Amino acid sequence: MKNLHLQIEINPELYSKNPDSSELGRKVISKSIELIDEMGFEVFTFKKLSLAIKSPESSIYRYFESKHALLVYLTSWYWTWTEYRLVFAMSNVESPEERLKKALEILTQPVTIDNSISYVNEVLLSEIVFSESLKSYHTTKVDDENKRGAFNSYKATVRRVSEIVLEVSPTCQQPHMLISTVIEGAHQQKYFAEHLPSLTDVTNEKNSITTFYTDLVFRFLKT
Amino acid sequence: MKNLHLQIEINPELYSKNPDSSELGRKVISKSIELIDEMGFEVFTFKKLSLAIKSPESSIYRYFESKHALLVYLTSWYWTWTEYRLVFAMSNVESPEERLKKALEILTQPVTIDNSISYVNEVLLSEIVFSESLKSYHTTKVDDENKRGAFNSYKATVRRVSEIVLEVSPTCQQPHMLISTVIEGAHQQKYFAEHLPSLTDVTNEKNSITTFYTDLVFRFLKT
């Protein structure tokens, strides 16, 4: 990983014009990540983005047909990138238990170090995914967007980690439920810790969310 | 329970005028439950509600200052009512394990039988809570609304069941995380089963979600 410059390819169904193909497109991505992280997806508008990048709103619409399409693009980017992180972290780790443990770390912790030299700030992007990705699939158009492949990279990630679960415990009947519960749970617990702390038991100590979900998974798999 | 007519008292901070105190107010509640269940919260508007109940939009605003306030009211109603269900289900059950098992059923299954003689359709309301309650606390105003008590009944439910967890396993360090994970997880898995099935392992058999989360909890607590 590190400074290895890997190319994240996004399903063309998820944009009108590839933002990676022009300067304005890249500005749209990097500035929208900043703004959404800063003010939240609801408050974020293309109008505000257009002011921030000093380009008219209509130019943004050439890349994304809606602000929702932009969120879907961003989360899709994140999960594609996370698949690479998983593959990299798994390489040279023999023990399935160790592999699963490492995978759970990647899934339950927001990114803290931005190694990228690209226009995507992965630290902020992971914050967005943790707090806003729910909104990417929780709409009336899910089924349509799902058909167009909007959630392929998320589903692929869940599938990949589920396979590790099966290596650890071949008799596990619900590996997908387990992993999607862990991912979504970790996102929510972080949010609860910040806003509704009585719904969690998050402590001062670092990584209490990762610890909890790692315990949860391994105790579930231990028969 | 059954036809016992219990009065659900809602925190006055959560409405402008008590909808339970007038006919129009009760119509607002019962019709909004129908409409939100039917079309989803995003698509639902006070305009549509006003047409459905044949009253002007401005009359609805006398009861709720925003459509979001209405959703908060509805989910709050649900959790207050669910606390009663829990208390009722726990009575006369001695074993903490049995109590926890029963509580998990109540938390992970949508309601199927409407025993109520009131204007609140509990079957539809539970559907709304399962699919839309996320939106009640996932906003930029959470902290404000939390201070005003918007989520008290949800938090009380989590606390109550967490106490049962501690009866079963007094050494458990994260009872709140465990229960909020189960509640939110069950809601999401139901949604995934309907829209993104590859994220679940939900089968034909009835209650596979309840089975999974019950296993998850008891295996977590078994040391």
Next chain:
DNA sequence: CTATATTAATAGTATTACTATCGTATGTGC
């Protein structure tokens, strides 16, 4: 230096989420 891609500039629309004002109907206490 011309064709092509790319962006700027401007304007406009339907809908949403709300606010404001005023008027009427209905019953209740005295």
Next chain:
DNA sequence: GCACATACGATAGTAATACTATTAATATAG
């Protein structure tokens, strides 16, 4: 039978949002 409050109706209007449409300017590539 009258004061009076409560409840509801009717109408109008506003700021912001999420788009769409069109045309003109500019950069770049061959």
